[in-house]
Amino acid sequence: MPKPSKKGHLFIISAPSGTGKSTLIQKLLSSDKSGKYYLSVSHTTRPVRPGEVDGVHYFFTDVDNFLRLIESNEFLEYAEVFGNYYGTSKRIIKEKLEQGINIILDIDWQGARNVRKEFPEAISIFILPPSIEELKQRLLNRQTDSLDVIERRMAKAESEMSHRDEYNYQILNDNLERAFDEFVALLEKHN
Numbered sequence: 001m002p003k004p005s006k007k008g009h010l011f012i013i014s015a016p017s018g019t020g021k022s023t024l025i026q027k028l029l030s031s032d033k034s035g036k037y038y039l040s041v042s043h044t045t046r047p048v049r050p051g052e053v054d055g056v057h058y059f060f061t062d063v064d065n066f067l068r069l070i071e072s073n074e075f076l077e078y079a080e081v082f083g084n085y086y087g088t089s090k091r092i093i094k095e096k097l098e099q100g101i102n103i104i105l106d107i108d109w110q111g112a113r114n115v116r117k118e119f120p121e122a123i124s125i126f127i128l129p130p131s132i133e134e135l136k137q138r139l140l141n142r143q144t145d146s147l148d149v150i151e152r153r154m155a156k157a158e159s160e161m162s163h164r165d166e167y168n169y170q171i172l173n174d175n176l177e178r179a180f181d182e183f184v185a186l187l188e189k190h191n
Contacts, residue, residue, distance in 0.1 A: 008097040010113045010119050015127035016157035020173040024183050038096050039104045046084035046179040077114035108164035119147045123190050126167040130174035
């Protein structure tokens with residue numbers, strides 16, 4: 001009789017915008033030659049940024065379609081952030097986990113709470129910036145947002161960081177290589 005295949009693990013990664021979360025995740029995926037990690041691609045109503053590809057970075061959609069997906073109970077979690085909706089497909093997550101693939105969810109603390117209701121075994125990691133001042137400088141250096149948006153992101157960052165104790169682990173991203181090594185060690189600890 002064939003041995004049942006091992007299910008994948010669900011990893012929730014959260015951080016304020018500009019903390020380096022996406023950099024850490026992309027570095028992990030680039031070094032993952034075995035394909036054991038999959039970054040969940042969220043649906044969003046926000047505009048496409050330069051270089052982003054539909055179905056790769058996000059599933060871009062309009063508000064009406066997003067609201068239809070909510071009504072159909074298609075999302076594991078969803079939220080409105082800065083006037084745009086973001087949501088995680090329930091079906092895709094469950095299929096990948098059943099295939100033994102580890103899922104990386106890049107979501108905020110509110111989404112993390114919702115995911116933990118359905119997947120209490122999910123492992124959660126919160127990425128912290130070295131300081132609020134450094135976080136603001138990183139957002140300015142990205143040159144992807146207006147000053148008004150950066151100010152809103154900074155205000156939100158304080159609130160987001162107040163939820164870090166809800167996570168299993170916290171990583172201070174004051175040095176990218178050290179933070180990456182710690183990130184990989186935490187993921188591998190649970191595999």
